[in-house]
Amino acid sequence: MNRIVTSISLSLDGFFEGPDQDIDWHTVDEELHQHFNDYLRTMGGFVEGRVTYELMEEFWPTADEDPANEGPMAEFAGIWREMPKFVFSRTLESVGPNATLLHEVDPEQVRELREAASGDLVVGGAGLLESFRRHDLIDEYRIYLHPVILGRGRPFFRDAEERQMLRLIETRTFGNGVVLLRYETVRAS
Structure with missing residues (x-):
């Protein structure tokens, strides 16, 4: 079953994100970017909110045309173009190629959507993630x-109405100090 x-x-x-919606503190080097590519290329689709979709659509469709973007960056441009996208927005009237507006x-x-996809769906966008979490999706x-303390910004986890148990299924430390903590949701039988 897809996830x-x-x-x-x-x-x-x-x-x-930081206090000014900044993400320049992300420590993404070639090793981490290649890791992202290796697992994202196996997905069945990207599920995104409007803001995330617009940011990604602004840069990635042609990123590999710039000679400065080589290696994993150029590789991800192809992954981005080819991957089906499901965009949740109340304000957009249309989306680009290979995208479905919801x-x-x-x-x-x-x-x-999850069951019909060719693989797992990866969801991004703060508001959309919160909505998916509330619906237990x-x-x-x-x-x-990332090895940084921001002190302020937009927190990932907001107030939850119910406790959600998770099970650790993988950890990995990258050379740049980033640590992957991979958890699966534990649901009552």
């Missing part, structure tokens, strides 16, 4: 802890 996976970079103090998070529709968390 819904979230992949998020966090500061050690739990922020996914307006509301309907848990049954999301489960149908996230099967796996891939948390990449």
Whole structure:
């Protein structure tokens, strides 16, 4: 059965973006970028909110045309173009090639997308992730802890109405100090 996976970079103090929505503190070197490529190319689709989609769509479709972007960066441009995308937005009227526009998070529709996909779906975007978490749609968390303390910014985990138990299934330390903590959601039988 396909899974819904979230992949998020966090500061050690739990922020996914800095006080000015900055992410320049992400420590993504060639090793980590190649790791992202290796697992993202196996996905069945990217599920994104409007902000994430627009940021990605602004850069990645043609990133490999720039000679300065080589290796894993150029490789990811191809992964991005080819991967089906499901974009949740109440304001967008259209999306680009290989993308499907959805307006509301309907848990049954999301489960149908998951089952119809050719592999796991990876979900991104802070608001969308929160909505998926509230609807108990996230099967796996891939948390990449970066060796930085921001002190302030936008926290990843917001107030939850219910406790969610997780099971650690993998850890990995990268040469740049980033640590992957991979958890699966534990659901009552």
